[in-house]
Amino acid sequence: FEGLGRVATPAEVTAWDIDVRPDFVGLPKGSGSVQKGMEVWDAQCASCHGVFGESNEIFTPIVGGTSVTDIQTGRVQSLKDGSSPQRTTLMKVPTLSTLWDYINRAMPWNAPKSLSTEEVYAVTAYILNMGGVVGDDFVLSHTNMAATQARLPNRNGMQTNHGMWLPSGKPDVKETRCMSNCTPDAKVISFMPDYAKDAHGNLKDQNRLVGPVRGVVTVAQAGT
Amino acid sequence: FEGLGRVATPAEVTAWDIDVRPDFVGLPKGSGSVQKGMEVWDAQCASCHGVFGESNEIFTPIVGGTSVTDIQTGRVQSLKDGSSPQRTTLMKVPTLSTLWDYINRAMPWNAPKSLSTEEVYAVTAYILNMGGVVGDDFVLSHTNMAATQARLPNRNGMQTNHGMWLPSGKPDVKETRCMSNCTPDAKVISFMPDYAKDAHGNLKDQNRLVGPVRGVVTVAQAGT
Amino acid sequence: ASTPGMAISQSTAKGDPAILNLPLHSKGLGQPVATMPYGLPSQYEKNLQRRESPGLTRVGGSSVSFCPFQGLFGIITPSGLHFERHHQGWWDIDPTQHRLMINGLVKKEMVFTVDELMRMESVSRVHFIECGANSGMEWANVAVPTVQYTHGMLSCSEFTGVPLIKVLEFCGVDLKKGRFVLAEGADGSSMTRTIPMELIESGEVLLAYGQNGEMLRPENGYPLRLVVPGVQGVSWVKYLRRIEVGDKPYGTKDEAIHYIDLMPDGLHRQYTSVQECKSVITTPSGGQQLLSPGFYNITGLAWSGRGKITAVDVSTDGGRNWKTAKLQGPVHDKSLTRFNLPWVWDGKSEVLLQSRAVDSTAYVQPSYRTLRDKRGDKSIYHNNAIQSWRVDAAGEVHNVHVG
Amino acid sequence: ASTPGMAISQSTAKGDPAILNLPLHSKGLGQPVATMPYGLPSQYEKNLQRRESPGLTRVGGSSVSFCPFQGLFGIITPSGLHFERHHQGWWDIDPTQHRLMINGLVKKEMVFTVDELMRMESVSRVHFIECGANSGMEWANVAVPTVQYTHGMLSCSEFTGVPLIKVLEFCGVDLKKGRFVLAEGADGSSMTRTIPMELIESGEVLLAYGQNGEMLRPENGYPLRLVVPGVQGVSWVKYLRRIEVGDKPYGTKDEAIHYIDLMPDGLHRQYTSVQECKSVITTPSGGQQLLSPGFYNITGLAWSGRGKITAVDVSTDGGRNWKTAKLQGPVHDKSLTRFNLPWVWDGKSEVLLQSRAVDSTAYVQPSYRTLRDKRGDKSIYHNNAIQSWRVDAAGEVHNVHVG
Ligand code: HEC
Ligand code: HEC
Ligand SMILES: [Ca+2]
Ligand SMILES: [Ca+2]
Ligand SMILES: [Ca+2]
Ligand SMILES: [Ca+2]
Ligand SMILES: [Ca+2]
Ligand SMILES: [Ca+2]
Ligand SMILES: [Co+2]
Ligand SMILES: [Co+2]
Structure with missing residues (x-):
């Protein structure tokens, strides 16, 4: 590709390389309190997601459906017994980086990338607070992200031992190509x-x- | 295709089966004079094709570029020596059915299929008259179409001994797939x-x- | 069994007025060329539109519009009817201002303009794109009436672009450490997804700018999107602005909160990406009314994220007996494939139509029973079960599940 | 050698403002789904349009609009940019009122509705359509500046329809006597062309209603046109209303007055139909300006009415030396085929670009010299000569003839 492209400047990479990985590579230093997070939330998030993160109007609820036990086990019980009518964000998310990264890049929905680093830490903390994961005086920071992640209700809720990441993976079911007299009992069920x-x-x-x-x-x- | 389609009624076939072949299969009985053709032409054709069929405004000229000798030989000389600036309809058309059929189905351009059978015979006769193929008192009819066709200036001007009708036909040129030092004298010529x-x-x-x-x-x- | 308003030719004794009375267009002069410098479908085709499924989503900027497969032919999806899935709305981006950055585990972190990408050696390939949530509303029960809503988060185009691997190699990628790539868009969410390097090494992942001969449509990522054949649509990042090479997956929002498949044991499968072998009959299909007894062409589409379609079987008795359909038209790797089977409806019997696809890995499309036995009915994503349509005695077609 | 207004990224020391200042679309919410129920290209793509060639024809109802190949990719032509050729204007016909009649040498003369044709078993195939007059202005001299005008009476689509032979057999065709078919349209001219029965017996000739997944566009014959693969476009009768089976050719206006090829001896070849093997480089091509020295992808299209493309050679020195290009993307019978060859321009040399296609009958696309030696330069139709583009020292590309 002779003559094509040029080397990126450090400032350019900084401007765009905003992702934060589950091992927190990419996480900017900083912190934000639950207290401050509540301010951000009420001013900039609650209109869509509800004062308690419970709204089902603009999107599915952020908060709800998790228990103190879940925080201990890292597995959300209601996912198993189906006791929660809907899956909230906190019932699913296994990695705190994910929340931080997504709020930082995409929220508020109509003004993404407008939050300061402190505001992202703070509002993330406030969401966890609404979900009972951290206390009212909690301050989330780059130093305690890992420890806080270790309290996420569904942190142990994922499995990757399936054959569906790559086209070359092994399928989980095996149907047979029967051609006649296959399902004598088949009937309309829905x-x-x-x-x-x-x-x-x-x-x-x-x-x-x-x-x-x-x-x-x-x-x-x-x-x- | 069980249950699909139905037999066409005779009236339906008559309504649509209007084509006339070079052997005059499909030609309706009737006749029309050069005299009458002139009236039709001046009223309904001349505005686009010119009073003498010479206009180059809306389409290429209908009449011109043929000679008395051409009528005798059935080959238009100016096609060979390039003496005519443009190819007119009468310089090309080898079959009178073609003119009759096309005028009948398509002309006048903005009101196709509005002419009576007599008018089609007449205006066809008039075009031939303008081209010097028939005299002023001529009446074209289904009985003399074949004889009149035998006077068309380019009736012997077609060849079909080429390989380009069917994809399986034999090509007329054979380029070689030379890969290097192929055309040392090649230069831009246009x-x-x-x-x-x-x-x-x-x-x-x-x-x-x-x-x-x-x-x-x-x-x-x-x-x- | 025939329907009012159908247009069979109404012959009087003499014949059909539509033949006997020549139509205006046989007796007049039509429109000039280039009346439409960019042409559109006939005014009589307006019923075929992209549509939302009422109640499915809450807001149009994070929603889906479905492709009207009930009225499409062949394998190419008209770009104007390509399904849409946006998470933060779509944009019409000025291509002169768009850039692609490559960073991470490469010798040279680089920036390319669209001009520069379009100067590189390109390839053109026909591939399907399917949202991982296609047919997702139907895991537990019949929920929607027509194939537009059951299967319409699916489309197929000829894509043109540059194999990503070539650009990564040009930047000096470290293929030993760099086993994952993050693809990032330039939209509001700067949409991100992790792509395993194996996929990119295969040469199949493209930096695409062309779709069906012209540039990508704005709704599909103009001027640049990632094409990841066989993989769910969310990975085909639109408005692509950045590729980062890394040594670990990125756990992005759409791989840690969505596009995770809930299993009966309460665990989610994470990083499920491949769209497995699937098929659907598009005609006759739900919400349609057969016109009269007699001959019909049962036709539909089959596809597999793991390779080519090798066979499609069709049943008219709810899966008891099967006949192998004809694969008409082009058969491409990871592409929609059209199948056809002639069929005569007697005008009175109830019929249960099904299709079942087989791919080049010998995988056979599963029934709902097989799939639910393994995965339950709450996983939302990757529903590739056999679809059933019930033709009732009056010729009306209904979406049903057979079990 | 670089051009003003080109969009290479203008880096300040700190970097490109297009990167450093996040664009609006990265900081806002976009449009909802189904904003466009039938989508259109980006506003930035308006330069790619169907256009007439000034002075070529006298009136728009009998004219041609050319397809902008200077900006297209792959092999599928977007239907909105499909070339147009009308002889008496185009119409948007009510499909419920359209009929097809089969008459002549058949046991049963029959009438079909569009409903009935669409119930029959169908096939979908990718084919090119080329007007017999494509490149016709260039037989003697260079006449037009860009590939849109030299080669734009050409397009390629996936067509869906019923093999005509099946319908004829259903009507009890007499294949012994009935060696020719007349196809007739429903437009003002009720356009007619003779098709030899051999072609129909091959199963390749289709009664088509589908084009690139949707119905034919009005400009291309909605709701029914004949598809005659390999044969010049005028035979692909639009608004098809009638098929007559006969025992002789019909000598219609467009096979006795036009679409006849004048040879140097003053005789016309009549019933020339097949579009022979041909190719053209679309980028870089006439009227374009290279942006800067360096890497380019020489890309173009090849096709043959006699079969498949098996190879395309490219020369950068006016035909002295040739390199074999890559056939990227799908290769179909009687279809456009995309080729690509990497190339580096040094930013100062004059270059003469040519492409030369070879088809599955081993026919090699001829030079102008070879073609004119045989046919002279007055035949208008069937110009399949090798096209030359001259890149001058400043990177501007010109249409030239090399001899
Ligand atoms: C104008 C409406 C709106 C506002 C304001 C808004 N959000 Fe959102 N939010 C959404 C929508 C819609 C989505 C889903 C986007 C998608 O489909 O990917 C979302 C998604 C999220 C998610 C991911 C939830 C999930 O399960 O995917 C989080 C976390 C979130 N928002 C947090 C916030 C925070 C924090 C703020 C304020 C700083 C905020 N939102 C402001 C509309 C809004
Ligand atoms: C409104 C303009 C107009 C009128 C009026 C008109 N014509 Fe034409 N005619 C045309 C055009 C345009 C064409 C070429 C159509 C095409 O491209 O196939 C044509 C073609 C023809 C041709 C074929 C010429 C050729 O070389 O293809 C004949 C013959 C002809 N007209 C005869 C007539 C006659 C006879 C009438 C009157 C009864 C008539 N025209 C009235 C515009 C007109
Ligand atoms: Ca990063
Ligand atoms: Ca006839
Ligand atoms: Ca209701
Ligand atoms: Ca989502
Ligand atoms: Ca001038
Ligand atoms: Ca013509
Ligand atoms: Co999706
Ligand atoms: Co033409």
């Missing part, structure tokens, strides 16, 4: 309930005017 | 003259804003 028929609008208007088929009328049309 | 540089507009505006290249500025731009 279908759209009648009340939901119109939930996706008038399907007639979502199919072509010609062709082998027409769309089914699912919404009564004016004048018909 | 290029765009400077005065034509802007004939296709500003090429800068016909190329992408990014990529390996830019379009060349061929039209001076306001403010540059």
Whole structure:
């Protein structure tokens, strides 16, 4: 590629290389308190995510569904017994770097990359505080990120021993290519309930005017 | 294709099966005079093709470039010696069915299929008259189409002994796949003259804003 | 069993008025060339649109619009109907101002303009892209009525670009230590995903700017996106601004909070990426009405993130018996593949249509039963189960699950 | 050798402002999904349009608009940029009112609706379509500046439809007597062309309704056109309304007055149809300016109406020496095929670029000299000569003929 590209300047790499890995490579030094985080949250986050991180309006809830036991085991019990109606962020996230990195790069949603490093530490701390992971006086910093991560309710909740990362991985199921008399007991076990028929609008208007088929009328049309 | 399609009714076939072949299969019975053809031409054709079929405004000329000798030989001499600046319709057309069929299906251009059978015979006769192929009192009809075709100036001007009708035909040239020292005498023999540089507009505006290249500025731009 | 409003030709004794009365277009002059310098579909095609699934997401900037496969042909997805999935909205970026940075475990950290990337040797390849969440609403139950919503987070294009490995090599990549790459976008979220170096070494991962002959569409990452054949769409980072070579995975938001698959034991599978072998019948499909008894072409699409499609079987009796369909058209690696099977509907029987694809690794697309036995029904992602459509006695087609 | 306005990254000592000052799209929220239910190219792509060649034709309803190959990738032509050739204008026809009639030497003369044709077993195939007059302005001299005008009456799509032979057989065609077919359109001219039955028997001729995944565009014959792979575009009758089976050719206007090739002896070749093996370099090409010395990807397209492309050779010295290019991307029968060759420009030398394609019949694309020796320079149609582009010392590319 003779003549193409040029060496990046240190300032350029700094401007864009903002990612933070689970081993905290990339994490800028700094700190932020739960107290300060609450201010940030109420001013800049609560409108979308709810005062308690519970809102289901703009996105699924950030906080909820975890217990003190989960913090001890690092496994969220409600993921197993299905006792929580929805999976919140804190029920899933195994790595604190992930939260820090994502808030730093993407939040607030309509003004990403507008937070200071201190504000990112602080609001991350406040989310953990709302989830009962840290206390009200907690100050999150680069020195205690690892220790705090060790309290995440679902930190032990991931497995990577599956064959689905690479196309060359081994599949987890093996169907047989049966060609006749395969499933004598097969029957319909689920279908759209009648009340939901119109939930996706008038399907007639979502199919072509010609062709082998027409769309089914699912919404009564004016004048018909 | 069980259940698909249905038999066409005779009226349907009649409505659409309008083609006329060189052996005059498909030609409807009827006739039309040069006299009547002139009326049709002047009223419905001359505006685009010119009073003498000579216009080069809307399309290339219909009439011109043929001689009495051509009518005798059935070969248009000016095609060979290049003495005519442009090829007119009558210099090329070898089959009278073609003219009849095309006028019948397509002309007048903005009102195709509006002519009566008589009008098609008549205006075809008039075109031949303008080209000196038939006299002023001539009446073209289904009974003399073949005889009239035998006077077309270029009726013997076609050849089909070439390999380009079917993909399986034999090519007429054979280039060799020379890889080195192939054409030591090759040089540029034709290029765009400077005065034509802007004939296709500003090429800068016909190329992408990014990529390996830019379009060349061929039209001076306001403010540059 | 026929439907009102269908357009079979209404013959009077004399014949069909649509034939007997010549249409206007046979008797007039049409539009000039270049009336549309950039052309659009017919006005009669407006029903085929990208659409959201009501209630699925809460806000359009973090949502999905589905591709209308109920009315598409062949394997190429028209770029105007390519499915969309945005996490922080889409942009139309000025390509003269866009840059790609390569950093991390390379000898030279470098910056490239779009001009420079487009000067490099390129390749063009046809690949499918499928969101890992495609068919995700249907893990437990039937939830949506048509193939647009069951399978429409899927598209297939001819992509043109530069193999990423060539650019990394040009920067002096350390392939021994650098076993992972972070791809980062320039959108609001600066979307990030980890790509294992094996994939890049295969030469298949592209820095792509071309899609179906022209530049990528803004909704698909104009002017630069990563193409990661076989892998779920979220890894095909749009508006690509940076590639970092590292020695560990990055645990980004969309690999630690989403795109993780919940198993029955309460553990999530992390870094599930490959889109396994799958297929769906697109005609007839849910929400459609057969016109009358007689001949039909059962047609659909098959694809596999692990390789080529080698066979597709079709059942009309809910999986009891199967016939092998014809693979019509081009068969490419990690590409949509069109299948067809002739079929006659008697106009009265209930029918359960299914398709089952097989890929070049001999993997057979699983039934819901097989898949749920292993994974339960809460994993959201990577649902590649056999789809069933029930044709009722009146010829109306319904989305159903068979078990 | 560099051009003003080029977008190499302008680094200050600290770095490129396009990197150091984060762009708006990295700091804001973008547009929601389905903002464009049918999407369009970026606003920055407007320069790539279908265009007429000034002075070529006299009226837009009987004219041609050329495809902008100077900016396209891969082999698929975006349908919005597909070249147009109309003889009596284009129409947007109501598909519910369109019919296809089969008549002539068949047991049953029949009528089909578009519904019925779309119920039949279909195939999808990638093919090029080229007007017989493509490059026709250049038989004698250089006449136009860019590849859009030299080669733009060409496009390539994935077509979906029914093999015509199947429908003819369904009507009980007499294949012994019926050696020719007349295809007729529903436009003003009810455009007609003769197709030899051999072609139809091969199974390659399609009654097509699909193009690149959706329906044909109105400019390309919506809702039905004939696809005649390998054969010049005029035979691909648009708005197809009728197929007549006959025992003789039909000598239609466009096979007795036009699309006839004038030879030096004053005779015209009639019924020349096949588009012979041809190629062209699209980048760099006429009217373009190289940005700076260094690496470039010489890329272009090759195709043959007689079969597949097997090789493309590229010369940078006007045909003296040749190197074999890489055929990147899918290679299909009677389809555009993309080729690429890496190249370094020293920023000062004059260069004469040429490409030469070879097809599966071992036919080698001819030079202008070879072609004119045989056919003279007045035949208008079927110019498949090797194209030359001259890169001058300043990096500007010119259309030239080399002899
Ligand atoms: C204007 C609405 C809005 C505001 C304000 C906002 N968010 Fe968000 N947030 C979202 C949306 C929408 C998403 C999901 C984005 C996606 O699909 O990737 C999200 C995602 C998140 C996530 C990841 C949740 C998950 O499970 O993926 C976190 C953590 C988060 N926001 C924190 C914050 C914080 C902290 C702030 C304030 C500093 C904030 N948000 C402000 C809308 C908002
Ligand atoms: C509004 C303009 C217009 C009118 C009126 C018109 N024509 Fe034409 N005619 C054209 C055009 C344009 C073409 C070329 C169409 C094409 O590209 O196939 C043409 C083609 C022809 C041709 C074929 C010429 C060739 O070499 O292809 C004939 C013959 C012809 N016209 C005869 C007639 C007759 C007879 C009439 C009147 C009854 C008529 N035209 C009225 C515009 C017109
Ligand atoms: Ca980093
Ligand atoms: Ca309802
Ligand atoms: Ca006939
Ligand atoms: Ca000029
Ligand atoms: Ca998400
Ligand atoms: Ca013409
Ligand atoms: Co997704
Ligand atoms: Co043409």
